[in-house]
Amino acid sequence: MTKHASAQRLNPLSPRLPRPRACGFTLIELLVVIAVIALLIGILVPSLNGARDAARTVKCQTQLRQFVMASNSYSNSYRGFYGTGAWDNDVNEAFGPPDTHGWVADMVNGEYAIPGTMLCPTNPAQYSTTVGEINDGARYKPFSPAEVQNLLARGFNTNYVMTWYYAHTDRKNHSQLSDWKNKDKSRGPLNEKSFAISGASKVPLLADAAHQALDASDVIVLDGITYRTAKTLTDGPTVAVNVPGLGNGCGTQNFTDMGPAHGKSGRFVDEEFDTTRIDGNIGFADGNVQLFKDTGRRDGKWGSTTATLSGMQYNKLDDLDPNKVYSGWLTKQGALNF
Numbered sequence: 001m002t003k004h005a006s007a008q009r010l011n012p013l014s015p016r017l018p019r020p021r022a023c024g025f026t027l028i029e030l031l032v033v034i035a036v037i038a039l040l041i042g043i044l045v046p047s048l049n050g051a052r053d054a055a056r057t058v059k060c061q062t063q064l065r066q067f068v069m070a071s072n073s074y075s076n077s078y079r080g081f082y083g084t085g086a087w088d089n090d091v092n093e094a095f096g097p098p099d100t101h102g103w104v105a106d107m108v109n110g111e112y113a114i115p116g117t118m119l120c121p122t123n124p125a126q127y128s129t130t131v132g133e134i135n136d137g138a139r140y141k142p143f144s145p146a147e148v149q150n151l152l153a154r155g156f157n158t159n160y161v162m163t164w165y166y167a168h169t170d171r172k173n174h175s176q177l178s179d180w181k182n183k184d185k186s187r188g189p190l191n192e193k194s195f196a197i198s199g200a201s202k203v204p205l206l207a208d209a210a211h212q213a214l215d216a217s218d219v220i221v222l223d224g225i226t227y228r229t230a231k232t233l234t235d236g237p238t239v240a241v242n243v244p245g246l247g248n249g250c251g252t253q254n255f256t257d258m259g260p261a262h263g264k265s266g267r268f269v270d271e272e273f274d275t276t277r278i279d280g281n282i283g284f285a286d287g288n289v290q291l292f293k294d295t296g297r298r299d300g301k302w303g304s305t306t307a308t309l310s311g312m313q314y315n316k317l318d319d320l321d322p323n324k325v326y327s328g329w330l331t332k333q334g335a336l337n338f
Helices: 003-008 026-075 104-108 145-154 164-168
Strands: 160-162 204-208 219-222 225-232 241-245 247-248 279-283 287-291 304-311 312-317
Touching: 026 104, 026 160, 026 204, 026 279, 026 287, 164 204
Parallel strands: none
Antiparallel strands: 160 204, 204 279, 219 225, 241 247, 241 312, 279 287, 304 312
16 A cells, blocks of 8 residues: 555545445335235235135045044944944943944944044034033943043044934834934934935935034033033934824934034124034045035024925925935835935
């Protein structure tokens, strides 16, 4: 460096080169960026939620398919029977206690599946009413809290509901109008021989379960925390109808304990099942699983209304297509074979 240059650098009066402007955002630029990010989040989040809900619905369908296919495998080993009846501790409904009898016990003990690890991911109820009411009423045997926890740990739990067909097949006497779930008044667990009228592809076995509100009686308390419970068995042909040649007799199936557990309608249904869900899966005896929508009468369940056909009063399903879901008699030819 020359003396002249050194002197110029040290001279405080010498002219200085302009400093480059520091990089950065103005306040307006920053606000614009924030607005764009917020807009993108608003667009992407619903799409991501929708994709997540769709994935959970598919998972639910896959699990239901595994269960109904397992019931078919069971029937191949047990003379055509799809199971051992209702999964309950009630001596009037089930053929044995829930650790040895019923579809959940069939799956666990037969090593077909572990229902307690295969729950519907979007159902607000993650425990079965069977577990919540295991010591109520006339029961096969008592279960201590430790035994209940052991059952849960082994996979004896579900939030899918078993249909009355699966547990009881049909009534022995179609003119009887009481004790719908009494095993002694039904034909017993479903057998493949019972599909001659309906066909296996339309007979529902398992479905997304309707659930009770937290303030209802059907709850379970674990470690001091109260949880919703999922319905365990549909009610059967509970409504009497005027059947030609029979008079008042048992009607079509009551499917209200099956219900929507997926999707959201944006509208809260403030009824017994308090839900905003609108889609529900049903698994059928031949192994197919279908999705149905609660749009016929938006009430949070697969309900029905009274209708008339050829002078006969019957229960017409509000949301479920009768061409896809059979709701009539399985073992008796007559007016209610649909």
